[in-house]
Amino acid sequence: MMIKAGFMPAFFVENLWELFLHGDVYTSDTPKFTTMRTFTILFIVSLLIAGCGSTTKSLQQGNYDAVVNKTVKKLIKKPNADDAAEMDRAYRLANERDWERIKYLKTENNPDNYDEIFSRYNMLKERQRQVRTVTPLTVEGTTYSYEYVDYDAEMIASKRKAADFFYNNGKGLLDNALQKGDYRDAYYQLVKASEYSGGQFENIDALIYDARMKGMSRVIVEVNNLSPLQLPPMVEEDLISFDTRGLGNEWVEYHFKHVDENAIYDYAILVKLMSILVSPDDVKDTDQIFTKKISDGFEYVLDANGNVMEDTAGNDIKLQKFKEITCTLIETRQFKTVEIRGEVEILSMNPDRLIQKEPFGASNQFEHSSARSIGDEGALTEEAFNMTQVEKLPFPSDVDMVMMCAETIKPAIRNAIYANRQYIQ
Missing domain, CATH: 1.10.10 (Arc Repressor Mutant, subunit A)
Incomplete structure (x- = not known):
């Protein structure tokens, strides 16, 4: 049963009052099971009141359709007098509000009102469809039935x-x-x-x-290389080949090539490469000597007269011999870096003016280690020997270094544009 806020059925009040009259409240002489029973009943009452209060609160706030939707779902599962009454009240109040609004809008006679008038009729129709799924409905002697209204013509x-x-x-x-x-x-x-x-x-x-x-606002994005290092066009294009999602809105269109020489652009984004610093090829060798004792056969044990000594079984006595082997590991470390610095300029084309500048930068490096050995490789540890299996690589060119940096520089450029996207409308 649904308990409305501010209202309890008489039988429920009587039973609850009976509970207190018979002392099912906590005293020093109250058995524990009685106290627990009292607490449980009071807890259930509070839950019922809280649950029922939600639809009542929605009614008070004018959320009639929310009440209709909720009570219809409950009535489909299990017809209930309180739910039916809540649905009826919310349905009538919602319809009354829509009809009053439609009347006002028609009386105002403003052409701009017909959009809302249509929406109001649509709400009336949908609400009627929803309520008809559970009506006519009779619960506890009360019948809920509503006359069908055809809203289609209106x-x-x-x-x-x-x-x-x-x-x-x-x-x-x-x-x-x-x-x-x-x-x-x-x-x-x-x-x-x-x-x-x-x-x-x-x-x-x-x-x-x-x-x-x-x-539509159209934006042309171009690279302007001001550094001494000349880059192939494909490298410059790659620097600005990033995802533009999130950089604008439905009215902003980014172009990375002049698809039409006659196209008129509203904004230009210049990605200026101010400096591209590529370090010289750096090679450093370090030496490390490895030594190891290994078995080198055996030798006989001689007595004072130079004869081979024998053990008690008559066997010749001999001792294992060892020798020390040496290997020099020459480790070669190749190192090269690139650092790109620049700025993103956002320009308005009409009127022609600079809107904003945003600096950006990124760096990357080439690093490779290899090794060669001189001497007996048997003296090397497993790790040292594995290094000798790695060969020296040719150094990347300066342009290659820029291309290696592209995946680092592209997010930096995109972030610079993203930080100033509000200027492009």
């Missing part, structure tokens, strides 16, 4: 009038636009007209496309 009429309004308004904005924002407003109005018209306007797709194209 919806169609308001939809057509809304379409006319959005079409005329959008076309007027398009014809008299002075700036990007006007074209964008026209686009939204025409899209709305298209949604409502159902093919009523033959040229609307062309108008939407025109508004879209004229409302």
Whole structure:
């Protein structure tokens, strides 16, 4: 049973009062099981009241559709008098509010109102559809049934009038636009007209496309290499081949090549490479000597007379011989670095002015170790021997070093653009 806030059924109050009259509350003489029973009952009561309060609170706040939705779901599972009453109240209040609003909007006679009028009729229709899934309903002697209302004619009429309004308004904005924002407003109005018209306007797709194209801000992104190191075009293109998602909005379009020489750009982003510092090829050799004692056969043990001594079994006595072997490991370390510094300039093309500068930078390095040995490799440890299996590599060229740095520099450039994306509208 649903308990409404501020209300308890009489039988529930009587039972609860009986509980307290018979002393099922905590005293020094109260048995523990009785105290626990009292606590459990009070806890259940609080849960019931809290659960019921949610729909009542929604009603008080005017969230009628939320109450209708919740109570209908509960009534589908299990019909209940309190839920039915809550649904009925919320349904009537929601309909009353929508009808009053529709009446006001029609009386105002503003063409801009038909969009909301259509939405209100749509809400009435959907609410009616929802309630009809559980009505007519009879619980505890009360029947809940509502007369069916056909909203289609009013919806169609308001939809057509809304379409006319959005079409005329959008076309007027398009014809008299002075700036990007006007074209964008026209686009939204025409899209709305298209949604409502159902093919009523033959040229609307062309108008939407025109508004879209004229409302778009186009950005050309280019590399300007000011360093002494000349880079192939493909390397410069690779530096700015990054993901543009998140850099703008639906009205910003990034170009990385002049796809059309006659294209008019609203913004330019210049990625200026101010300095590219590539270090000389650096080679360093370090030596390490390894020694090891290994078996070198055996020798006989001689007595004072120079004769071979024998053990008690008559066998010749001999001792194992050892010798020391040496190997020199020459480790070669190759090292080369690149550091790129620059700045991102954001320029407005109309009017022609610098909007913002943002510095960026990145670095990378080439490092390789190899080794060769002189002497007996048997003296080497396993790790040292494995190093001798690595060969020396040719140093990358300066351009190769820049290409190696590309994957580091691209996020730096993108982050610089992202940090200033608010300037591109």
